[in-house]
Amino acid sequence: MPLDSVPPVSTRARILEVAARLVAESPDGDISTRAVCEAAQVGAPALYRHFGDKEGLLSAVVDHGFDAYLAAKRERGESTDPVEDLRNGWDSHVDFALRNPNLYRLMNSPAMRTPPAAAFESHRILTRDLERAAEQGKLRVAPELAAQMIMSATTGVALMLVSRPATFADAGVSARVRDAVHAAVFTPDVDAGDPADYEVPSAAARLRALLGRSHGAGLSTAESALMNEWLNRVSNAER
Secondary structure (H helix, E strand, O other), X not given: OOHHHOOOOOHHHHHHHHHHHHHHHOOOOOOOHHXXXXXXXXXHHHHHHHHOOHHHHHHHHHHHHHHHHHHHHHHOOOOOOHHHHHHHHHHHHHHHHHHOHHHHHHHOOOOOOOOOHHHHHHHHHHHHHHHHHHHOOOEOOOHHHHHHHHHHHHHHHHHHHHHOOOOOOOXXXXXXXXXXXXXXXXXXXXXXXXXXXXXXXXXXXXXXXXXXXXXXXXXXXXXXXXXXXXXXXXXXXXX
16 A cells, blocks of 8 residues: 555544553653653543543553454454363463453552443453353352352452562462362262252353353243243353
8 A cells, every 4th residue: 555545544443552552661651741741742632532541541551552452352262162262361461461460450449430342341251151051060159159259259359460460470370279269169070979060050140151151042021031030040040
């Protein structure tokens, strides 16, 4: 393509790229809108016109940076083993945090009033894989509860590794926590203990996932809601 035909970078894209670079280079991950404007060679009105305020800019930075991580998840083919996909997903999540510590801390900062869109998409991908596991009878609890357990544990481990590296110096702690959480979420590969500890909840989680995929299997809206409530209660019952 001739150089004169290359479209110029938009003002919004330039501000976003500069802000992302400054976040990555910052000692504590914080940036000022003034520094961004100076580095991007734009006035403050341009920044506020495109992003609203500093929080809007930081939220856009998170989505921009996390997009590469999510792109790999969107494009990967699903294997026949959702549990292995979820193991790999945990590891890639923690690896991303270690390679992008400032961005990761920013994404999970309680100071951000509006969670970035990337957080919701990541949660949807996780839940979809767990629904596949439930359909195969490999889940002890409902996919939604399993997603909350895994996401909170993964995020906790990743945040400790990037925020307290001196205390959490052993990167192997991630694999140990992963295996412990997965043992609580997934049914065992071999018979162990009392099968009733996991067979009934697993069957309830599987039936709920299959009914969801078949759009209620002929049940009315009210019947489907009631069935979901019962199955959810059984699959999430404490044992």
